[in-house]
Amino acid sequence: MDIAKALAVIDRLCSGEFPAEPGRTDAGPAGPGFLTAELETSDDFWEDDGTRWEETAEQFACELDGLGERLTERWGTPQEFSLHGVFERTVRGEAPGEPWASLSGHVPDVRLWRSHETGRWIALGVSQWDRELPFQLLAVVTDRDPP
Structure with missing residues (x-):
């Protein structure tokens, strides 16, 4: 993953307009009050014995940490927020609201920052x-505030 490109995408989301209706942008899912960017996507694991899955999980954890460090430089220490309860x-x-409801179905937890400039949450x-x-x-x- 190219961290500079990922930061540019996040900057674009932070300043972008939210769509009136749910759908997709060129970066990922979007809807009223939220924009999503799919920053990096791995291959699938249909033919994997578990080794490649473990390596990829570790790689994505490292990428999350690396990008998270850069976002921490901008907005301070993030909140660690579990989506299990959501x-x-x-x-x-119950309807906890988007983007939190759909995100909770496939992301166990997020790191959360609040932009001082826009007041928006970055997960x-x-x-x-x-x-x-x-x-x-x-x-x-x-x-949208986290539930």
């Missing part, structure tokens, strides 16, 4: 829908 509420039929996390599917490093910018 996922449980969503499964029970950074690693997604994996299922063990055979790719990892993704995601950045979400939203004006």
Whole structure:
């Protein structure tokens, strides 16, 4: 992953307009109050014996840490926010709101910063829908407070 490019994408999300309706931008899913960027996506793991999965999980954790350090330089120490409770509420039929509800289905936890300039939240996390599917490093910018 190119950290400079990832930071440029996050900057674009921080200054971008939120769409009126749910959909996709060139960077990823978006909707009222949020923009998502799929910063890095791995290969899938259908034919893996587990070794490549472990290596890729470690690689994405390192990329999360590296990009997180740069965001910490900008906005200070992040909050570590578990999405497990949000996922449980969503499964029970509660509506914790987007982007948090859908994010909780495939991202166990995020690091959260608040931009001093815009007041928007910046969430950074690693997604994996299922063990055979790719990892993704995601950045979400939203004006919606975490639930």
